[in-house]
Amino acid sequence: MVEEVCAALVAAEPELTMMDQAVGDGDLGISLARGAEAVRREFPGYGEDPAAVLRALSATLRRALGGTSGPLYAVLLLRAAAVLEEAGGVPAARDWARALAEGARAVSELGGAEVGDRTMLDALVPAADALRQALDGGAEPCGALSAAVEAARKGTAATAAMTPRRGRSSYLGERAVGRVDPGAEAVAIWLEVVSRTVCEGN
Ligand code: ADP
Ligand code: MG
Numbered sequence: 001m002v003e004e005v006c007a008a009l010v011a012a013e014p015e016l017t018m019m020d021q022a023v024g025d026g027d028l029g030i031s032l033a034r035g036a037e038a039v040r041r042e043f044p045g046y047g048e049d050p051a052a053v054l055r056a057l058s059a060t061l062r063r064a065l066g067g068t069s070g071p072l073y074a075v076l077l078l079r080a081a082a083v084l085e086e087a088g089g090v091p092a093a094r095d096w097a098r099a100l101a102e103g104a105r106a107v108s109e110l111g112g113a114e115v116g117d118r119t120m121l122d123a124l125v126p127a128a129d130a131l132r133q134a135l136d137g138g139a140e141p142c143g144a145l146s147a148a149v150e151a152a153r154k155g156t157a158a159t160a161a162m163t164p165r166r167g168r169s170s171y172l173g174e175r176a177v178g179r180v181d182p183g184a185e186a187v188a189i190w191l192e193v194v195s196r197t198v199c200e201g202n
Contacts, residue, residue: 006036019182038064054081079106101128118162120183127152145195156184
């Protein structure tokens with residue numbers, strides 16, 4: 001799954017670059033591709049424990065990603081790792097859902113943005129909510145993740161109508177309206193790969 005996510009982010013570099021050029025400084029595609037390459041290099045040393053893998057991913061991305069996304073992804077993964085550690089044992093689907101929700105909360109705490117501010121949180125938070133709701137409703141992991149991807153896609157599309165209040169896009173103000181937030185799009189891209197990989201394993 002990690003390999004597939006890295007491949008998808010490398011492939012998305014041109015698209016994310018164009019999107020960030022329109023509403024930011026154009027570095028998001030390169031940053032995420034660089035992060036993905038670093039993960040590919042360091043992944044063999046991560047071990048097998050899911051929480052330890054998330055912790056190691058956080059450390060790699062904190063060093064390699066850069067930009068605003070670097071510290072935000074680092075804190076997301078670190079908090080998610082802490083949730084899995086607390087749960088103990090082999091994480092169940094609900095533990096992963098809580099890890100995603102708490103990770104999104106950590107992003108909000110660090111960056112000060114909320115849903116509706118036109119950031120990656122507009123994909124992350126609805127996805128985490130949908131994942132938990134689907135699991136609460138008895139869905140299998142594949143179905144729950146598919147619902148999460150749908151929510152992330154909807155949230156990402158909705159950013160096009162939002163006035164940016166955080167990050168570089170906020171300098172553009174109303175002029176960013178009509179374009180999708182690149183950080184939210186990136187979330188939708190990697191979450192879709194996670195979902196596809198889990199569904200293929202079924
Ligand atoms: P920058 O080049 O502005 O340092 P990146 O290019 O790494 O940032 O990432 C841009 C993306 O980061 C935005 O599209 C947005 O989704 C996200 N982002 C920016 N600021 C915040 C924030 N305070 N909280 C959450 N996400 C943010
Ligand atoms: Mg940027």
